Amino acid sequence: MNLPKKVTIREVALRDGIQGRKEFIPTEVKIRIINAIAEAGVPRIEATSFMNPRAIPQTTDAEQVMAGVERRPGTSYECLVANLKGAQRAADAGVDAMCLVIAASDTMNRANVNMTAEESLAQVPAILKTARHANIPLMAGIASATGCPYTGQVAQDRVLWLADELVRLGVDELYFADSVGFGNPAEMERLVTLFQERHPEMPMGVHIHDTRGLGLANTVACLQAGTALLEGSIGGLGGCPYAPGSSGNVCTEDMVHMLHLMGVETGIDLDRLIDAARLTQDLIGHPLPGRVMQVGKAFTLHPIPEALLTPGGRMVQNLTR
C-alpha cells in the first residue's frame, strides 16, 4: 500500500467538535483539553473560532481561550474564521494560523455565513491581507466537498473550481471537508488525485466526518492519493449545527492508532493522546464514540485461559512456523 511516511494531524474538537453543543463548555475546560492534546504532541490545534457569537455561542470565549492556553513550543494554535471581522479578531488574539471555510454548496455557505461561495471568495484578499499583516498563514477549507446536507451531490468540477480560485487568490494551504459524511473512499481518492494533478505543490488535507462509519476508510483512501494533513476530533467529539445529520469528525486517537499500526509517523505520543481523550470524555461528562480508548490499542492482550496452561503456568504453541 502506497502511504506517506509521515502525516500532520490537526485537531479540531475544540472548534468543530463542540460548536454544535447547546451547553456552554467552560473556558477553563476547553483550555485543559487543548493543553492535554498539545502535550501529547499534536502539532496543530484548531483551538477556537472567531464567529458571530449569536451564530456560534459556544466560541464566544475565543479571545479568552487563546489567552489562556499554554502556547507550548512547537504546537501551532489555530482557529476558524468565516469573514474579515473574525480574521481581524483572530489576528489580534495572536493565533498561529487561521482557516477560512467556504462551502462549495451555495445553500450550505448561505446557511453558514449568509453568503454565496462567490461572495465568500470576494472576502479572501482582505482576509489574506490580515493574515499577512499578522505574519501567519491562511488555510482554506472547502465544506460540503462531498455533498450538501440540503441539496445533495455537489459536482467535483464545482469543488475543484472553488479550490482553483482559492489557490489563485494565494491561500497557503487547503483542505476538502466531507462535512456531513456523504463521501466514499473511491470518490475522495478521485477528488484528492484530481486536485494534486492541478496543484502538485499546494499543501492539502482532508477533514472527514464519521457519520456513516466511513471515516477511517475515507482517510486511508485520501492518504493513498497523497494527502499529508488529516484533521480529527479527540474522542470523536462532534456534530455540527449547520449540517443536520452530521456526527463527529474522525476520532483523532483512533486515526493516529491506525496510522501508527501502518507505520505512518505522526510525531504524536499515542498513549498520552488516549489519556487526553479520556480526560476530554470525563470533562465533557458523557461517553464519546472513540473506540481505542474503550477497548485498548491493537495487541492489548488478555490472560491465557487457566485451562490451557500447563501446571507450570506456561503453554506450548507455535506462532511463527
Next chain:
Amino acid sequence: MNLPKKVTIREVALRDGIQGRKEFIPTEVKIRIINAIAEAGVPRIEATSFMNPRAIPQTTDAEQVMAGVERRPGTSYECLVANLKGAQRAADAGVDAMCLVIAASDTMNRANVNMTAEESLAQVPAILKTARHANIPLMAGIASATGCPYTGQVAQDRVLWLADELVRLGVDELYFADSVGFGNPAEMERLVTLFQERHPEMPMGVHIHDTRGLGLANTVACLQAGTALLEGSIGGLGGCPYAPGSSGNVCTEDMVHMLHLMGVETGIDLDRLIDAARLTQDLIGHPLPGRVMQVGKAFTLHPIPEALLTPGGRMVQNLTR
C-alpha cells in the same frame, strides 16, 4: 481506485453476532431475522453453528433454525462447524455449505476447540468427506489471522502456512478473519495480496471485526487487493466469547451502503437490508452500532432553512459551475 465490479456478501450475525450473548435468543426470532436478511437479497447467510451446546449454548437450536428458515431460492443457508461431529450434524440438517474455522494461533484454537491448529487440520479430510457426501462445499476460516487476543501478533508466514495447508487439503473456499480487530489496512492488503499470489484461483474472502473502528478501512484495503467475498453482521451485532475485547463484525448494511456508493455491486436491496437491520434491533431489544440505519443513507437531505428561501419557496444557487 481499483475495485471489483461485484462482491459477494456473507451474513454472519446469526452465528458470530449472537454466540457471545448470554440470554438465549428464541429460535423464532432468529428465523425471522434470517428470513428478513434473505428477502433483502443477501446471497449467503451463516444461519447457525453446530457446536458443543456447552461451549456455545446460543446455537443449541441449530437443527430447529435450519428446519424453520424459509429456504428462499437463490439464498445459500450455511453454518459454522468446529469438528467432524458438528459437520455430520450440519449435513444432516441440510445446510447449503459449511465452514470450518481454525485459528492460526494455537492458543486461540485451543481456547475455541481444545486442539492445536495442526490437530484441527488433521480433521479436515474427514470433514471434507462429510461435505462431499452431502454434496455441499466446505469453506475454511482462518481465525486470528491478524493477531491473537492471548498472545498478540501472529506471523503472516504462519497464517499463509495454514492457508496453504487448507488449500492443499482441498477446501473449496477460504477466508481470513480479523477476529479481534487487530488488523490494519496495510497489513490486510499485504496478506490478501500474498495469498492471491500463491493461490490465484482460490476463492477467498475476509471476515473483519470493527473493534477499533477499522472495519470499513480494512474492507476497502482487502477489496483493493482482490477480495471478492465479504462477511458482515446485520446492524453490527456482535462480540465473541472466546475473543475478549472483541466487538461485532463490520456492520453489513453500512458495508453494502459503502460498496454501492463506490459502484461495487452486491445484488442486495439496501433499503430492505436497512429494514432488516431495524427489525433485528427491535427484536434484539437494544441499540445496535449500525450507523446508516440511524442517520440514513448518503444524500439523505434536510429541508433548506426557511430564511434562505425566496418568497416563492425556491432558492437560487450554483452547484455545478
